[in-house]
Amino acid sequence: MIDHGFGKSDALRARAHAMIPGGAHTYAKGDDQYPVLSPGFIARGSGSHVWDVDGNEYIEYGMGNRAVGLGHAYPEIVEAAMRAMQDGSNFTRPHMLEPACAEAFLETIPCAEMVKFCKDGSDATSGAVRLARAYTGRDMIACCADHPFFSTDDWFIGTTPMNSGIPEATRRLTTTFRYSDPDSLRDLFSQHHGKIAAVIMEASRGDDPPANYLQSVQRICHENGALLIFDEMITGFRWHVGGAQQLYGVTPDLSCFGKALGNGFSVSALAGRREIMRLGGLDHTDRPRVFLLSTTHGAETHALAAAIATMRVYRNEPVIEHLYRQGSNLRAGIEAAVRARGLEGVFKVAGRDCCLAFATLDREGQASQPFRTLFLQETIKRGILMPSLVVSYAHSDEDVNLTIEAMDGALGVYARALEDGVERHLVGRPSQVVFRRFNHADASEASARLAVVR
Template identity: 65%
Template sequence: MSHQSFSRSKTLQARAHHLIPAGCHTYAKGLDQYPVLAPGFIARGHGSHVWDVDGNEFIEYGMGNRAVTLGHAFPAVVDAVQKEVAKGCNFTRPSPMEVECAERFLSLIGAEMVKFCKDGSDATSGAIKLARAHTGRDHVAYCSDHPFFSVDDWFIGTTAMGAGVPQATKDLTLTFRYDDLDSAAALFDRYPGKIAAIILEPSRGADPKDGFLHRLKELCHRNGALFVLDEMITGFRWANGGAQALYGIEPDLSTFGKALGNGFSVSALCGKREFMRLGGFQHHDKPRVFLLSTTHGGETGPLAAAVATIETYQDQPVIETLHRLGASLREGFEQAIRGHGLRDHVSVHGRDCCLVFATLDRDRKPSQGYRSLFLQEMIRGGVICPSLAVCYSHSAHDIEQTVEAVDASLAVYARALDDGFEKHLCGRPSQIVQRSFNLPGAFDEDFGA
């Protein structure tokens, strides 16, 4: 794909940024995350391939920020949604689909109660609210090695994009390190009787060491705090029952989303009845919690998508296929790295089902410039890969073509280490999402200014 045109994307980008802050509704999809020579808008997808508004075709590995694990427009999911929404999608009273989806979901995950919502932020913030209500405490702690938990104030206030969040709210959120029990224990020592919950992802790729999750849970309970697992990414990739099933640990509360509906907008807060019931009608001795009351939480189409997704996972070898394809992709990528002598500058990390790559400069420091160059060259080769998240619909031929694109891209990367990425990158490099300020004129060229 050496003659790509992105003219329609550029026109749409200019219109979008005039109408929509950041030009899209998820920062990770923004133009600042990609090189200038990149598709700006995806028109359609099928399986592991997508087509942009200019008609360019790509093998895709971002998979809707890892929300699509079966493949774009997966027939079983699309059919289930079409049949359900043809009957209406939102009513004055609950739909039977809410009960069916809850039963299916809980049978897969093994929790006792579930509340559905639309995105991961609502689910994790719901968990934090429940923990605070149950314990009567205000402080919470999250794992600082994990990049994102919520758009809500309790988390985003602690990041570089914390503008608009009161300092008093920021002060209630603490951090600890993964696989470092002492860092969590130090928080309980510093804030005795004040921490409501600890929240973390079960894994970012490597398995927890020395029973870390089980010891952390015990530490939480010994100090009267809830143990919460965020399975937005690990759920529906690590194992059918989530990473908690793989690692044999039962959290007090856990959250799922992304792949739960194969890209449809549905997420879930689930957990033990003694905590979840605080948002219900049963009598208990604690104040009621206004928990995830959303107009669209029971929307029938996404719940039907979740049911169809769960059925596919139960009937077909989805998890095994994700790991097998990812292992093949990792092997080919690493072989190309070795072939170009780039082991000190490019690397692949994560679990086979959910890989990412790292790009370092000549001084072996993380570089947005070299990341942008690699993304640009992969796009030239017909591959979009902000991450390396495989889906059930990727084929062996897809992997083979991707590895060929990796090999060609790393050849350019190796040359750029000698004479600088600037000589090979068209336009400005990408930037990290969480930054406090935008540079003046940084994206003028994206709009032809």
């Protein structure tokens, strides 16, 4: 059980909210996503463990919103970044690490022919959208409605309930389709004939796609003159070293990587076919120039050095195998605890073993934020910080066993709350979904997107 309480975190919360809108720089890290009884601020991390500002220690399963695949402060990555930083981080001309990192990336992602680095996933996906529009001469984008997040930019945020500030004209340029339903996509192309530049989607959000589904999507795109963009922020360096595209045998026209690419350092990548990517370059004369990506900090030396070192570890060590093994062990232990508590219908583990998530349901089988909040409260109390069930290369057998034991205790409280009411066990207000139009709770919006934004 947590020994030190959250006094320092609570004091920092008040200061942070007075200076920072939302109190954090990622909505998924906001106070509204966690119970009242939770760590507000992390002081440090090592491997699979983190310590908050009050000195409480946790086994962590968020891993920086899936950005830390190897473990916090992984020595080889930290050392590579420090060596690069000692020689300066940003220069007037390109640094020699830029082609070195590009070579390492193209060797790791064999279907990519050119790559451009940037700092976050939104830069990469929005760059892909701009490139697709320039290449096809079309304006509209189709994104998968079953995948929760593609970008902070207007073309995507306009599709969410948090679309305040997005012009209506911009919102009309993005439309949505359903995952695993090829007819849903065909209908879009029929409704917007000759207008859709690209389809952007994750190859998988958790479970494997239906047989031949991704191939069908690719065929529908190309038959209609549109590009296929894979968002591999989550699947890259987790499903397979070469990304979900290599695992499933489907090569998109463009793909976007980030998160685990730098093991927590800020680096992302837009990659794809040379014929398309070259439009952002200097050598072509047959088409207008595309202002693709141009960021002052896009090629900071320490981030590229971290990416090179990270990719080396993934190529040379059994990282992916470890993620699958520990995820499988975690799933098996949790599901056994769920069965033992008689909670099969209300608590579910979902997703691929390398990237698990959980669902909290009420007695009627409906997704429940109050029960999610209670579960987070009880696991935090037992030393586990787990907005998801994402393992890293650093998660040990002992970590997994301790987690299963803690989750069993939390599920015992969950079972009691089903009988006598969640409000009798939850301290304070429930957490809320990110995508809601107003800060007050709205049940109709809460049911729209229950996934956590990355």
